[in-house]
Amino acid sequence: MIEIKQLTKLYKTKHQQVQAVDDISLNINKGEIFGVVGYSGAGKSTFIRLINRLEEPTSGTIKINDKDITTMAQSKLRKERQKFGMIFQHFNLLWSRTIYDNIAFPLEIAGVPKNKRKEKVLELINLVGLSGREKAYPSQLSGGQKQRVGIARALANDPDVLLCDEATSALDPETTDDILDLLVSINKKLGLTIILITHEMHVIQKICHRVAVMEKGKVVETGNVLEVFVKPQSKTTKRFVQQLNPLEQQQEAIQSFINSRDDSEVIKLHFIGNSTRRALISEISKKYDVDINILQGSISPTQEGAYGTLFFEINGQKDVIHDAIKYIQASGVEVEVLKHVE
Structure with missing residues (x-):
């Protein structure tokens, strides 16, 4: 479904240049939960923002269902981006809007009629387990509830792919598990492809089917989660596995x-x-x-x-x-x- 070839992102400043993403090639299958793990500065967040061109790649190609989005004109890209939902570490909610209005916002932008908008929003509120809280504001919600709103908003336009950028990093362990369970449920119910960026191996272990390990902008190891956990090859992967298996x-x-x-x-x-x-x-x-x-x-x-x-x-x-x-x-x-x- 997603084919990434020799993807590179180079940031240039007056005095130096930084290789944030360095020659990454990956294939991500339809309907899988694909994890990307790495320590701070590994290039994970830049990588995920390149996938829907919130960041412009320096070189390389990204194909989604055989469509090359790296060469796509902005007018066409805007429509193509509706096939991507995105959730963030710090929720990025509109604080002056209710839960209902936050979720409705992307539907308003897409020009969805009011009656269909209402039906969709209520369906999503039920999906993420927030029925009865439609009129609440973000300031009245817990961290886990805010992220549920973020997930519902990301699903509003029926995306094919859900991008999660450190979506559980701001949450306590119990709430993290609740959100991860919700993502697994959504993956199964909707057949949604999920790409999940994290620095927590527990997240990869709990919900991902396959994983890529990043270090200094490169993918140093990739494979089935079970295989990677049992037989880690790179030093970075071994460090992550040791976090979960003190033995x-x-x-x-x-x-x-x-x-x-x-x-x-x-x-x-x-x-x-x-x-x-x-x-x-x-x-x-x-x-x-x-x-x-x-x-x-x-x-x-x-x-x-x-x-x-x-x-x-x-x-x-x-x-x-x-x-x-x-x-x-x-x-x-x-x-x-x-x-x-x-």
Whole structure:
């Protein structure tokens, strides 16, 4: 649906030039929730504003449904922009207007008749869970309610794509989860493509199908969220994954729990999808003459399924331990041996 090729944005000042977006090429599928994550200054917000040409690219192409919007004349672009909804970190609501009037505003600009406008606004108010608050003003709302208004307003013109620029950064964790649940619900009900910019890996983990990791204007890694979480490749991605899975940071600390026996190995397992439900440790204990000491473990959900990490020590005869490891590997679980039998 969205095809981005060699997209670049260069800002020039009198004394220097800044490469905000550097040669990005991505494909984003229709109906998916695509996350872009990076630390401050990575170029995320510039990238998302290039997609609907709120920022003009220095070079590269952006095609939406095979239409090249980078070469589109302003008169045609104005109409094309109606296919994009956008929500912001700080809501950008009109403070002198009620909830109803905020949501109606883009419909007024589009020239939608008053009776159809009313029908659409009430439908959207119900969709985002604000029924009964139509006459309230933004100053009377919580942060989460303000963002719900922002989402409803962004959906007013029935866009094909919803762009979310740090949409949950100003919210507390519980409210963030509520808004993310709402976005998932909208994605499923409307078949809407969502592109979500964030610096919070929790957001990516909770709702995205695929993710691109940005650093210094470049995409350093991209892929299915589950794959990226289990096998991060770049240093930046590994840092983000460690935020959510402290076990990855504590691998060295685990060594202090390991006994000094020569007939033991320490194993790290990665469980993905249905394998997280399997009683694998119990199976090994029954099948092989070994003792197992579980050191640490965790399971985390994503839109594509759960993934888990487990550290354990296995004691026994060398050949029996190796047979047990082969059994684990044959089950489809990824195995990393941290301490070998001498």
